[in-house]
Amino acid sequence: MSTLVFLEHHEGELQKDSLGVLGKAAQLGDDVSALIAGSGVEGLAAQAARFGASKVYLADDPALAAPLPQPRVDVAADLIRRHGFDTVLFGATVLTADVAAGLAARLDAGLNWDLVELTQENGKLVGKRPALDDTVYVDVGWKSEPRLALIRTGTFEPVESGGEAGVEQVDVQLQDFSTLATMVEQAHEESEGPSIEEADVIVAGGRGLGGPENFALIEELAKALGGAVAATRAVVDAGWYPYSAQVGQTGKTVSPRLYVALGISGAIQHKVGMQGSNVIVAINKDPNAPIFEYADLGVVGDLHQIVPKLTELVNAKNAAHFPRG
Amino acid sequence: MDIPPIESGAGMKIAVCAKVVPEQARRIDPETKRLDRSGEQTLNPFDANAVEEALRLKGDDAGAEVVLVSLGPERSLDALRKALAMGADRVVLVADEAAAGSDLVASSYALAQVLEREGADLILFGQQANDSDGAVMWAAVADRLRRPLISQVAELTVSDGTLRGKRQTEFGYDVIEAPLPVAVAVSDAINEPRYPSLKGIMGAKKKPQQTLSLSDLGVDADRAGEAGSRTEVYAIGEPPPRGETQRIDDDGTGAEKIVEFLLERKAL
Ligand SMILES: Cc1cc2nc3c(=O)[nH]c(=O)nc-3n(C[C@H](O)[C@H](O)[C@H](O)COP(=O)(O)OP(=O)(O)OC[C@H]3O[C@@H](n4cnc5c(N)ncnc54)[C@H](O)[C@@H]3O)c2cc1C
Ligand SMILES: Cc1cc2nc3c(=O)[nH]c(=O)nc-3n(C[C@H](O)[C@H](O)[C@H](O)COP(=O)(O)OP(=O)(O)OC[C@H]3O[C@@H](n4cnc5c(N)ncnc54)[C@H](O)[C@@H]3O)c2cc1C
DSSP states (O other), X not given: OOEEEEEOEETTEEOHHHHHHHHXXXXXXXXXXXXXXXXXXXXGHXXXXXXXXXXXXXXXOGGGOSOOHHHHHHHHHHHXXXXXXXXXXXXXXXXXXXHHHHHHHHHTOOEXXXXXXXXXXXXXXXXXXXXXXXXEEXXXXXXXXXXXXXXXXXXXXXXXXXXXXXXXXXXXXXXXXXXXXXXXXXXXXXXXXXXXXXXXXXXXXXXXXXXXXXXXXXXXXXXXXXXXXXXXXXXXXXXXXXXXXXBSTTSBOOOOSEEEEESOOOOHHHHTTTTTOSEEXXXXXXXXXXXXXXXXXXXXXXXXXXXXXXXXXXXXXXXXXXXXX | OOOOOOOOOTTOEEEEEOOEEEOSOOOBOTTTOSBOOOSOEEEXXXXXXXXXXXXXXXXXXXXXXXXEEEESOTTHHHHHHHHHHXXXXXXXXEOOGGXXXXXXXXXXXXXXXXXXXXXXXXXXXOSOOTTTOOOOHHHHHHHHHTOOEEEEEEEEEEETTEEEEEEEETTEEEEEEEESSEEEEEOTTSXXXXXXXXXXXXXXXTSOEEEEOHHHHTOOGGGSTTTTOOEEEXXXXXXXXXXXXXXXXXXXXXXXXXXXXXXXXXXX
């Protein structure tokens, strides 16, 4: 196997999921190369080597400064064509999904997404893939090379093996259309206040709340339970709640003792951020909502009816435990 | 970083890629190893957001056009009429037995062929197909059409031939700009899709609905369906066992039941 792992980075750090995939690739075969594309990224090569790359290709060019996918497709396609990698792996993010799918079209190469395991079976690479809201696990493969794969968020932990790698600069030649999209502004999160990642109890709200004003319901329940408030991307994108409280693929990963999901459908991209919770309770009015597949207790009902009462009951319990006077 | 309000997309031609998916009871057929598409079908709910955004951009500009483009079985037309009823102007469906079982490589190729013919200024995609959860199609199509791409867009404006989109990544929000013609995938938070009016539903039947075969598009059979696909499914298995899940219907005592459960699990 000759594998290329695409490494994403942010503010001078390689992404944890990228490094996790690199470690997995190194475990599957010893010829593992990494591609780092960006501007001023030379310093990242040593880190890639420590986490399993035996060769690092650097595409270092001001045109690659913004994390946009299309120029990265150009660079990766050239590199793959030149070196004939048979396997190209990505830790799934907003950026890498677009790079991988662009490459699939450019190279006429099969892309399997959302993989949670990769194994060699009789010399054949097989991906394990949960589908249909994780109700089935499918073994998938590729009919030709290169084989492209996106690995689900949070799947493989990085393994520091402490190796060294040869580093090679690659030529950056971009297609006309690849540079038409430009980054105008990037607003990164400033973290303030306690992070939901440390919370012991989380009460999370989704679009089922019906409007931003109803986050008050969530806040009261969270207060009663001594927990923090979280939200789905749908409500964060809609401006109902701040991004710093978002749980999921593009938000925080949390594993509290108790996670209460209110008016949340339970999409995979949300699940990957909270499936490590010890106990999950969900209220949703749709009996077919995917969240019920993995909630320890699922209540089919209207959150507006149930939550105020729940808050009252919890408050009453608290008062009984800590009687006044 | 508020984005100024939409300016009309004067005379813009907008293509919306819309997938028709099973309504309920989703399963993979153990025989064909494909998704069972025999039951009721519906418009992919995430694509209703793309249709809504197209209609918003079109506004009351009679010179603008919203065309739905879909790849799927012939009977998809029934479900696509919902988008016509919302206000889209016409539909082009690529329906061909030979396209069944297409993966991303094959389906993006066929879609790109229709879109090339349509030559839209803006190609809109939904956030993801809710049967496959790929959230990737746009990037393959944009590459084939050699057009700029903006994905996961939660807010967009068009002015002076430039589209500007705001979108979330793992690190916060980006604002990205690209000139038309451009491919854009929208997030499910971008808008609240309208319900079709009775008049819309009545009118939908009369709107142009074109069905094309692969040969109409000049797509060779070996680039479609399983022949044109580069991925395959070997086996379908059970998910790993997980702890017991309980589901109850709220009969007015939901809150009490939750408290009981939390006490039982020592989570209170
Ligand atoms: C690349 C990518 C990254 C993503 N990252 C994230 C992420 O980090 N985090 C995330 O959350 N999502 C993420 N998403 C989006 C995700 O796919 C879903 O679209 C999103 O999680 C849906 O949010 P929701 O559950 O609030 O809304 P919906 O899916 O609209 O669900 C609302 C739910 O509320 C229920 N409901 C309505 N009214 C009531 C009521 N009165 N009482 C009880 N229940 C009610 C409905 O039945 C429904 O199930 C991502 C998507 C993509 C493509
Ligand atoms: C459970 C399951 C898992 C699958 N896994 C893979 C896989 O790993 N690799 C692979 O190559 N194929 C896979 N497929 C097949 C793949 O779904 C189809 O090839 C499909 O046509 C491509 O859709 P997508 O999943 O990429 O859609 P997405 O990328 O999720 O769709 C995004 C948007 O693209 C547009 N769109 C998608 N499909 C169509 C269409 N047919 N017509 C019009 N517009 C459309 C819609 O606007 C949609 O909102 C899978 C299918 C299923 C049912």
